[in-house]
Amino acid sequence: xxxxxxxxxxxxxxxxxxxxxxxxxxxxxxxxxxRFLTVRVALSVLLFLFIILAAxxxxxxxxxxxxxxxx
Amino acid sequence: xxxxxxxxxxxxxxxxxxxVGSIGLTVTVLGAINLLNSENPGTPWVMYLGLAIIIWMxxxxxxxxxxxxxxxxxxxxxxTSFRMGMIWFIFSEVMFFACFFGALFYARxxxxxxxxxxGTGLATNxxxxxxxxxxxxxxxxxxxxxxxxxxDPYHLPLVNTLLLLASSVTITIAHHALRANxxxxxxxxxxxxxxxxxxxxxxxxxxxxxxxQEYNLxxxxxxxxxxxxxxxxFHGMHVTLGAIMISVITVRVWRGHFRPESHFGxxxxxxxxxxxxxxxxxxxxxxxxx
Numbered sequence: 001x002x003x004x005x006x007x008x009x010x011x012x013x014x015x016x017x018x019x020x021x022x023x024x025x026x027x028x029x030x031x032x033x034x035r036f037l038t039v040r041v042a043l044s045v046l047l048f049l050f051i052i053l054a055a056x057x058x059x060x061x062x063x064x065x066x067x068x069x070x071x
Numbered sequence: 072x073x074x075x076x077x078x079x080x081x082x083x084x085x086x087x088x089x090x091v092g093s094i095g096l097t098v099t100v101l102g103a104i105n106l107l108n109s110e111n112p113g114t115p116w117v118m119y120l121g122l123a124i125i126i127w128m129x130x131x132x133x134x135x136x137x138x139x140x141x142x143x144x145x146x147x148x149x150x151t152s153f154r155m156g157m158i159w160f161i162f163s164e165v166m167f168f169a170c171f172f173g174a175l176f177y178a179r180x181x182x183x184x185x186x187x188x189x190g191t192g193l194a195t196n197x198x199x200x201x202x203x204x205x206x207x208x209x210x211x212x213x214x215x216x217x218x219x220x221x222x223d224p225y226h227l228p229l230v231n232t233l234l235l236l237a238s239s240v241t242i243t244i245a246h247h248a249l250r251a252n253x254x255x256x257x258x259x260x261x262x263x264x265x266x267x268x269x270x271x272x273x274x275x276x277x278x279x280x281x282x283x284q285e286y287n288l289x290x291x292x293x294x295x296x297x298x299x300x301x302x303x304x305f306h307g308m309h310v311t312l313g314a315i316m317i318s319v320i321t322v323r324v325w326r327g328h329f330r331p332e333s334h335f336g337x338x339x340x341x342x343x344x345x346x347x348x349x350x351x352x353x354x355x356x357x358x359x360x361x
Contacts, residue, residue, distance in 0.1 A: 005356060023339065
């Protein structure tokens with residue numbers, strides 16, 4: 001499940017990077033920047049919901065400090 | 072000043088702000104050196120004066136750029152240089168956060184396990200820190216800063232994630248509204264974005280107070296505390312900066328600046344906000360959860 005989270009995060013980074021590419025190259029005329037930013041937000045909301053689901057289902061567990069694991 | 076032509080690069084006639092900026096930087100650094108080197112506690116006021124000069128320079132310089140932009144003095148060459156400036160700025164920002172995320176990754180996956188005796192680190196563990204278990208999170212083999220409690224990711228950090236995500240949604244709505252030339256909607260959603268950002272900063276400060284006063288989790292709490300506060304602290308500073316930038320953009324939209332087909336200032340700030348939100352997602356996942 002950790003890896004699925006990281007894969008979605010990579011897609012988010014890709015859409016953010018694409019938005020930057022069109023921001024620099026597009027001269028403001030094209031809709032591509034705002035489109036990719038919208039995709040970026042949609043993916044982020046999806047990831048957020050997935051994290052909540054994964055935590056609720058026990059697929060991912062928060063880490064604990066090592067001194068708490070000592071006998 | 073002449074009208075913008077296609078071939079000529081616009082050069083301002085009297086550029087006083089660069090030298091003001093240089094003086095501001097020099098005074099700031101001299102003040103900081105004085106503060107650090109004084110045997111008695113040095114006065115911070117020289118440094119504050121330098122910072123004040125820099126802020127004055129920013130107001131003056133950016134104000135002039137906004138004015139010249141609205142007077143249509145800039146042609147496509149200037150437009151390209153603004154976009155180039157943005158990408159280099161973002162490159163430095165990406166590298167900045169890559170350093171801190173990299174430090175976190177290296178500590179978690181390499182140096183801490185080695186100290187705990189993993190792989191070829193067995194002798195390191197036996198000789199230096201016998202009995203130390205390299206489990207993350209850790210305050211290191213010497214229990215630097217004493218034991219601490221972790222912040223529960225599903226309370227304040229979850230709320231903060233929701234706040235920042237919501238602010239990204241609102242700025243995206245504002246972005247679409249500006250492209251549709253709906254100024255009223257743009258201003259409303261921009262104000263919502265700034266407010267959500269401000270609430271985020273408030274809760275982040277609240278979390279720091281709880282961490283320091285109740286959880287004994289401090290910047291000095293070994294490698295975990297250091298990476299935690301460096302990453303979240305610098306991110307918080309970026310949210311603050313982004314909120315200030317969006318406030319300025321809101322006033323500009325209110326005053327009728329930008330056009331549906333030409334609004335680089337707006338788009339750059341919007342992108343920056345998205346970037347800061349993605350950094351937070353990374354923090355939420357790698358610092359708080361996984």
